Amino acid sequence: MPAAFELSKVSVVRPGKVLLDHVSWTVEEDQRWVVLGPNGAGKTTLMQIISATAHPSSGKVRILGSKLGKVDVFELRTRIGHTSTAVADRIPPGESVSNTIMSAAHAVLGRWQEQYDDEDRARARQMMGEMGITALADRTFGTLSEGERKRVLIARALMTDPELLLLDEPAAGLDLGAREDLMSSLEMLSNSPEAPVLVMVSHHVEEIPVGFTHVLLLRDGKVVSQGPIESTLTGETLSATFGSRIQLTRDGGRYAARRAAYGHRADNTGEAR
Structure with missing residues (x-):
């Protein structure tokens, strides 16, 4: 089975940084990854590389079988779904939810003169159903809550049946109820055999949906640890990543983290001692 993407000794250098x-980093087609790290760890830059919207200063990148630098990135990007606040900010607030999702078929934000057929409309309805937002079809994007917007963005990203889906902090800014609604949708997606390869960026272990298989931990642009989530995500690796003694617990497949009690340290299992 070919890898979804491969990064080999990739560096990105900007003036003074x-x-x-x-x-x-190698991600296989049957894996679901979460990328964790503090602000400034390099998570956004990493997502720009694997979404083919930025090139590395050095190193090699292969995405969906194509080598970055020797492929038409505009064609490659049509095979990648991407959700982020930057995408949300560009959607016209008066656009209907159904059109917001359907317009992904033409890679535009907002309906113009493009034509859609019954297959496009059926696909948009299917995506709304899978994300539990069918009732929002005629609502305008600008009237949605933050949680509703996040699910609309994921439905839009899935509209073109991408081979790779990148979720950049999908739960950011959500209240507890909206976050749990989103987690439920992502858990169903991650467990679907028809789902694309999933990569999600987050600051918080509480936002990792059940069903995600692997984790990459970043700090200061460097990989702290990576691998299967059950063996890689520990109190020790989290402490090294976030520069604080962290106790990690797991219940029902969901994670929770807190600062280890004073005078104790987190061991490899995540338990404070």
């Missing part, structure tokens, strides 16, 4: 430092 190393954003990524020799990152090597």
